[in-house]
Amino acid sequence: MSVLKSRRVWVDVVAGIALAGVLSSGVMAIQPSDPAKPAKPTEPAKPAGPAKPGETPSKEGGPDGGLGGPKVTEAKAATLVVRDMSGRVQRLEVPPAEAALKFLGLSEEQKAKIDVVLAERATIMDSIVRDHLKEVVQLAGLGQSGVKPGGAAPQIDGKPDADAAKVRTEYRELMQGLIAAAEPLRKRGVLGQELQPILNTEQKALLRQLNEEYMQARISDEVEAAKARGEVLRPQQVLTTESLTFVGNEIKRAYERVVGQKSKDFEALIAALGLSPEQEGTIRKVAGDSFVTNYGKQSPMEKARVFGEVYRVLTAGQREILAGLMGGGKVEKDGGK
Secondary structure (H helix, E strand, O other): OOOOOOOOOHHHHHHHHHHHHHHHOOOOOOOOOOOOOOOOOOOOOOOOOOOOOOOOOOOOOOOOOOOOOOOOOOHHHOOOOOEOOOOOEOOOOOOHHHHHHHHOOOOHHHHHHHHHHHHHHHHHHHHHHHHOHHHHHHHHHHHOOOOOOOOOOOEEOOEEOHHHHHHHHHHHHHHHHHHHHOHHHHHHOOHHHHHHHHOOHHHHHHHHHHHHHHHHHHHHHHHHHHHHOOOOOOHHHHHHHHHHHHHHHHHHHHHHHHHHHHHHHHHHHHHHHOOOHHHHHHHHHHHHHHHHHHOOOOOHHHHHHHHHHHHHOOOHHHHHHHHHHHOOOOOOOOOOO
């Protein structure tokens, strides 16, 4: 097995260990709570394929419902509103404007331009997450508290729950801080606005229709669910929660892009060293705790401390393999004794 072929500085390896340690512990479960039960994610659309001889393309532009057709999908066949078995509207994982693209019958030229827009926006979000990792980690921790950021105020014996209210306030402040840091994105406008110059009149109208239909369905769904629980939920509260959810999902996606390669390097290192479960658990904890405590910005002294603790749990054979990896060598065996 050949891993880490290029020469790498130890700090990058430590960073990979730390980031993967955080990922494995579930710290990045950034999923702003829905006022109601989370919906099952919608199955992704199948990629478009060319129509076979004698075959009529589907209403969604291609024989398999992809983006291949030149015409906008008929309004009656296009919708972002998908309900689960209980009749609840499934929440989108991406903004409605992005989810609606598969229904717009985009040309190849349009798709290329939109790909550029999406890539540029993703790059900006990656930079925001990279520069505000502390806030992202804190936000993730609050997200796991079980307190819902939206909906009716938490109650204990008929009175507001002060602790839950504090968590909600901290959650919103952190999210708002990240939104404020997204000034470059705000200057570009929301995705739907930025796509307008690329779309034709018919596509713009369908995009607006799909967005409005979805948001109205979500509002109705959440207001009715709150009413069934004996709570009062205003439409604006639903819109706020939806907005925070989409931002949270984008932050999570950016985090995964930012740390993805380092995490892969870490897993390759684990495989190359052939760590025992006890060794792996120790290394993940040491490096992961350091990452969380320092929010990914460890000082040289802290990095040296983590390296020392990791090095001490390795066997002589594993230390030899590690030295080879740090020197840019190739490893053809799993682990060492």
